[in-house]
Amino acid sequence: MQMEPEIRDRGEFEPLDSCDERILAVINELHHRDDPIPNDLNERVEFVLELEAALDAKVASVFRPKEMTLVRGDADLAVSQGDPTSITFDCEAVTVMVTPRPAASRELRLDGWIGPEGTYGVELRSPQGTRHVSSDESGRFVLEGLPNNEIFQLVIRPSEALQREGLPAVVVTPAVRL
Structure with a gap:
């Protein structure tokens, strides 16, 4: 033209x-x-690239509800605006919600729930290393002794039974800071 x-x-x-x-x-x-460039930007990029190179996985995105949602409570489901400290990751087949809570001086406990219900292998990757736990049958898991203000990423591996029902073999969350 x-x-x-x-x-x-x-x-x-x-x-x-x-x-x-x-x-x-x-x-x-x-x-x-x-809006300064984060001091650890290179570390974050290398962390994500390393994971993507090592795994062929579904990548979940961070879900931010704009309206009232149902969330799990200690006893029953309750209607609320959601826990402001909770982070929900979502992909087409799996939803992961995590809530970091102070546990000890400079440490956090990460309570998590995965849906649909079933057993999952959960891997938490961070610059400090990798931690592994398994969820219970309801999809609940806990990771304790995590450093505060650290970048982390979850790798979720559904059980073989869930994979036979159509769930992907691996789901990866974006890296976020606790």
């Missing part, structure tokens, strides 16, 4: 001048102040 000469003379096609450079400098300063 060729531009008409009168369009080519508009300011958007002119070289940058000192006013443009000042505007770009202000925008750059705002980005550095209000």
